[in-house]
Amino acid sequence: MVCIRQATIDDLLAMQACNLMCLPENYQMKYYLYHMLSWPQLLFVAEDYGGRIVGYVLAKMEEDPSEPCHGHITSLAVLRSHRKLGLATKLMSAAQAAMDQVFGAEYVSLHVRRSNRAAFNLYTSTLGYQIHDIEAKYYADGEDAFDMRKPLRQPQPKKHHHHHHHHGPGGCCSHDAPPAAAAGSSPSSRLNLWRGADGHTLCFLFFFFFFELLD
């Protein structure tokens, strides 16, 4: 590598090429784009001296308002030819720093396959993550995942929650519910997700898709 920089959408081609060269990634492109368009500050690529993308980290902020403000690492990839150069550490540090500095995240979480010893070691010994929970059969092939976390700062009073770019009305799909959904029962807020005017539909579709992924 050399440059760890924020990704642009044109990098998408090269980023997915990394998947080809590492292990096939099962996320749909929509999912990548959802990250890129929502939290571009958290998305970093490692660029080699020739301008080639040799690694990337894809991360997001948790959108569920019932949980404390935190980030989540969705995907991390480094080309085999560029392993053992500390790239993964640099990418992760960049994403974590942005979660903290831009969004005020309290902690960062990630999932890792139980069998992925190399990644597990990276997360625990180099990056200071700890096992928070074990999610049974998290992956499509039935393998368990470790739910790992790393604190970024002391828990903040609730007001810091989502103080990021979603402030103001209509920012995020999870709050500022318009009157129709204010009743608060779960189906009605779900109903509200279908409301397309300010794009809620997409959020819904996104979650829908996401659950499909976990099936």
Add this chain to the structure above:
Amino acid sequence: MASKFGLAGGIPERRVRPIWDAVDSRQYKAALKLCTALLAKHPTSPYVLALKALILERMGKPDEALSVSLDAKERLYSDNIFHFDDLTLSTLQIVFQRLERLDLATSCYEYACTKYPSNLELMMGLFNCYVREYSYVKQQQTAIKMYKTVGEERFLLWAICSIQLQVHFSSGGEKLLPLAEALLKKHISSHSLHEPEALALYVSILEQQAKYDAALEVLSGDMGSLLGREEDKLRLQGRLLAHASSYVAASEIYQKVLESCPDDWESFLHYIGCLLEHDVNLPKPCTGEHASPSCSVDSAMTKKSCLSEELVESRLASALSFVQRLQESNSSDCVRGPHLASIEIERQRCLNGIPNDRKLIEALVKYFSRFGHLSCSASDVATYLHMLSSDEITELLAEISGSFDASSVSVNTLGLTVTLVKVQELLGMLFTKSTAELQGIAKGLVDTFYRNLPLSNDLDPQESMYGEELLSMASSILVQLFWRTRNLGYLLEAILVLEFGLTVRKYVWQYKINLVHLYSYLGALPLAHKWYITLEVKNILLESVSHHILPQLLDSPFLQHAADLVKDYLKFMDDHLKESADLTCLAYRHRTYSKVIEFVQFKDRLQRSMQYLSAKSDSVMLQLKQKAESLEEVESILENASHGTRLVEVSNEDNMKQLTFNEDLEARPWWTPTSSVNFLSEQFDEGSTPSSYRNKMCKHKSEEKGGPKLKDAERKSLVPRLVYLSTHGCAYFLREGGRNNGSCNVTAAGEMKTLLEKYARSIGYSIDDALSIVLGMSSGKKAVKDYTPDIVSWMSFTVFINAWNLCSTESVIPATEFSSPNSWDMVDILLKICIEEQLTDGNRMLTSPGNNIPLLVRMVTEPISWHLLIIQSCMRGMAPQGKKKKKGGPSERPNTPQLLAIQSSVNRMVDTLRRVQTWLSDQMKPEEQALDVLLSYLQGTSTEGPGQISRTLDESAVTVSSEIGGRIAQSLESWSSAGVIRKILGAEKETIAEFKKICDSKLKLLMSESASLSSMLH
């Protein structure tokens, strides 16, 4: 008008909820039932109607859905409507969008907004409608209206974004920049800005107007603190300063960046550029496309500085001491930037004519001694290696090989071994070695791989093995040996080495890609396809990676595989283009304004993709090829493809000029730098130098975006329409039974002429010249060989000329001194000559890779298919029609001369196809016999010639369990070279069988046509 508490679209929410739940769980039948019941109670509710439309659409009933949603729209518009709310509108919007009627959705919102002019929710809905339609001006107007209504910063920024999009996508859009600036300034003076993305947008508006100082002032003011990360701000400042030609200040800023991020190579290059006062406003090469790093040259950085030599010298010296400071304070192996920087500084010295003696080589030696064990070290310095003289190269290689003990087994040693060969590979040094030397190197690499296998025994199967590159390099050398000697054994060994590697670990993508190309070349396409499938290419990779297999599949008898691949690709592209507007809405909502612009540009880039355009034609062509024996099926395929008109439209000149090429060619093996080039099909040039190969490769890569491919795509896009006009025109003409018919046919003939002119132009000729060439070829006056590269196109051209001649009111074939030749004869003879030439030239498929099967397949599946369709259509046109037959009697006289011409054509086609069949049967040998033939290539006993490596592999597989054991031993249990060879034979056989099947079905059709012809003539 807004929904009341507990009401959804005017309907009690508890009544609607179960319907949505059913939709969510895809219980559409149940949802429809509930909805129908609700509709009985509220028969005029637009919301319930919209819901019903939505359910119908999900159930796959688009027509019903459209009519119900239009009904809902009508009711919304009627005056007595009470609940005109956003929920109804947004539901309708979803339905209209899915029905691809964005215009209807937009008009609903437009109507609502005129009715309730200051309703913010409706205006946001309308804004999103315009975003989906890419109507930037209307977006801007709506956003401004929202901004004026509520005064919120984000709506102003939506408007600014819409202006930016006009700047990027409409001519003259940059005139709007001052307006954007003024709007922002006014807002800032009263409200300032509150979001980093807003600041970035403001700065970019200023930057685009070259107001660098103003932008810098904004950054250093209060708003500058919005950029959360200090380095981001510094980089932006550095860029603005450089643009403003404040080089000293810019270089100081970049120094600061490097102090906190010593590995930031881009900033380092800017730093050097500023020190040497390079103009940063020079256009950058190939932006927005897949660049090929190995060929591209940074235009600004390779120029000589305009400063005096002394000044350059002193500035570079200060840069060097700065970089050395960085090196000292960053001792970790992970920070390579500052070390590489000192090499770049030496390069700059050379470029600026400062006598450097040995500084560059010394810097490189130093770099390798520190980082040589890393697998990226050779590619890190690739550009610099090419600057060395041959003595220096020898010295460097000696230094590297002297720095380790090659016989020891360790990760470090292995890394250095790989680097040593990789440097030679990069420099093209291997081309200068003798056959014996190369063979020794390849053997050594395989041995080293085997010796170091124990290092990888404890790794997870998904982790890459140590020294994986060794096998790629060995295989690559073996391919070169094949190219030089044409000894098939080397090619087989090149395959065996990679197959061996994949038996040890099945995830190595580089092995797979190389195998895809080797098997394709060898004529064992099913194996190539099999490995390609295991790459699990999907999503955007379909755009950038398909080129490894798609071109070969398109020219193969495996039409279904090709059709599947094209279908997957088109589905991905179509879906993405459909969905991307919704994602743009998301970016607006999440206020990531810079991404809005990037994302729309990205969509535009994909929409203009060359491969996308090409695949649209391929998709129709493949269907036609698969169904060419049934005129009815072909007609329905064409009907679904708008009779080929849309394809002709998309390949208009304007579109062709703006195409993008997104293929990632970097991963292709050296012998086939692009899909249209294969060095192995050319002669090996003994006299060429390493650098001439590099140049050749780069030339091919840059030409990929030019002529031949475009012409090919343009030509393909004409074929479906030509097939339609040919079949349609002939049938019509013959049914009318003469040359006295109406205007319909005149138009068809006129259109055919225009298309054939275009077709001829795409081969490089005017239609008249092209006509005389095909006449020359069919009369034996011109040699077919002279027109080889486009021969299939020439054949198709001739076929279409015959059709045009049939339906044209005047003879299109110029009369020769003897007579006006029959256009049927011309086709029959030309097709025969062209195909027979392939059959006599054809070598034994088994032992001659790069054979002409793909060409033959194209001849049979394209021109012959089109010709058979024309025959079928003539036959149908001339067949006595049911009713007339009963009434008609003597007035219904067969057109005997035409029938005779068709009969002779049918007979000649039968003859030609039978020859192909015979030739194909000759290729097939009993498996054991064929196996012996191929294995005999690997029996060499001397140190020269192939065979040693395959024996090494077989022996290794046997000893592995005792020497290494574990997982690797287990995976190698099944290894056998002969097994791989057997699979190759199987794949070749499958290819021939598939091709024979295609010929069979064509022959069957011809036989039945022949029978009907005889009965019609007698």
